[in-house]
Amino acid sequence: MLPFTTEETISNSEEQLINFPNQHDLPCDDDDVMETLRHKYQMDLLLETIYPWLEKRQDGFAAGNMFVYFSPYQVKKYDYKGPDFFCVLDVSQQERKSWVVWEEGKTPDVVIELLSESTANYDKTKKKLVYQDRMRVPEYFWYDPFNPDDWAGFAIVEGVYQPLTRDDKNRYISKKLQLALVCWQGVYRGVDTVWLRWETLDGELLLTDKEVSEQEKQRAEQEKQRADDAELEIARLRDLLKNSGVDINGLE
Numbered sequence: 731m732l733p734f735t736t737e738e739t740i741s742n743s744e745e746q747l748i749n750f751p752n753q754h755d756l757p758c759d760d761d762d763v764m765e766t767l768r769h770k771y772q773m774d775l776l777l778e779t780i781y782p783w784l785e786k787r788q789d790g791f792a793a794g795n796m797f798v799y800f801s802p803y804q805v806k807k808y809d810y811k812g813p814d815f816f817c818v819l820d821v822s823q824q825e826r827k828s829w830v831v832w833e834e835g836k837t838p839d840v841v842i843e844l845l846s847e848s849t850a851n852y853d854k855t856k857k858k859l860v861y862q863d864r865m866r867v868p869e870y871f872w873y874d875p876f877n878p879d880d881w882a883g884f885a886i887v888e889g890v891y892q893p894l895t896r897d898d899k900n901r902y903i904s905k906k907l908q909l910a911l912v913c914w915q916g917v918y919r920g921v922d923t924v925w926l927r928w929e930t931l932d933g934e935l936l937l938t939d940k941e942v943s944e945q946e947k948q949r950a951e952q953e954k955q956r957a958d959d960a961e962l963e964i965a966r967l968r969d970l971l972k973n974s975g976v977d978i979n980g981l982e
Contacts, residue, residue: 750802750832765846769814771919772844772875772926776815779928779936783909784823792817797828800837800865815842816867817907837865839906842926845874858884862891868906869894878913878924901929909936 773794784790797812816829816838831837841861843853853872861867870891874880883902884891894902901910910929918925918938928936937945 765844765848766875768875768921768923769844769846771921772873773814775918775925775927775938776842778938780817780909783928783936784817787819788823789821790817790819791821791823791826791829793826793829796826798831798838798865799828800831802832813838813841814844816840819906831865838867840869840871840904841867842871842873842911845872845877845880850874850880858891862886862889869904871902871911873926875923875926878926881913881926883911899933903931 777792777794780792784792792815793812794815795812796816798816812829817840818829818834818836818838821834821836829838843849843857845853850872858870861870866886866889869883869885871883872881881902883894885894885905886892896902897910899910899912901912903910908931910931910933912927912929912935913924914927914935915924916922930936935941
C-alpha cells in the first residue's frame with residue numbers, strides 16, 4: 731500500500747477550520763488493488779481465520795486494505811491509504827466503511843503490512859514511524875509473501891518500537907491478541923507456499939472455512955466408521971454365542 735503522511739500535527743487554527751467528518755463522509759475506496767494475487771490471498775487468509783475467533787469474543791474488529799483515519803490532516807491532504815491488515819479489540823463488531831479513530835476512540839491494536847518490492851522500504855521506515863509516533867499502534871508486523879525470511883515484529887515500549895523475539899516454535903506472539911503468528915507451509919486457494927497464519931498459544935491453527943468443513947467431514951466419517959465397527963462386533967458376538975449353543979433370542 732502507498733504511504734501515510736508523516737506530518738506531525740496541524741495548527742490549532744487549521745484544525746478549527748476542519749469539521750470532523752464521520753466514516754460516511756470520508757472516502758473509503760480508491761480502486762487500488764493488492765500488489766499481487768498472492769498478497770491478496772495472504773490478506774484474505776489472515777482475515778478469514780481471525781473472524782470466527784473474534785465472533786466468539788464478541789468484542790473485536792478486523793479488516794484489510796481499509797482506510798484508517800487517525801488525523802484530520804489526512805482529510806486535508808487526501809492521504810487515505812490503510813494497512814494491509816489490522817485488528818482492534820474491545821470495540822463493536824458492526825460493519826464499517828473506514829476506521830475513523832476520533833469516532834472509535836482508539837487506533838488498531840495490531841497492524842500487519844505485506845511487503846513488496848515497491849513498498850518494502852517505506853513499510854520498514856516512514857510508515858513504521860507513522861504507526862509508532864502518530865497512531866501508537868501497540869504491535870506492528872511485516873511479512874513478505876514471496877520471501878518468508880523477511881518477517882519481523884515490533885511492540886511499543888516507552889513510545890518506541892522494540893523488535894520482538896520469536897519463541898522456541900519460531901512464532902511471534904501478539905500479547906494484545908494472545909495469539910501467535912506462524913509461518914505455515916501449505917495450500918491455500920490452490921497456491922502451495924509459506925503462508926503467515928494465526929495460531930493459538932497452545933499451537934492450534936485458526937482454521938479456514940474449508941479446513942473446518944474438511945475437519946467436520948472427517949469427524950463424521952470417523953463416527954460412521956466407529957458405528958459400523960460396533961455393528962460388526964455385535965454381529966460377531968451373536969454368531970459366537972449362537973455357535974456356542976446359546977439361545978440369543980432370549981437375550982434380545
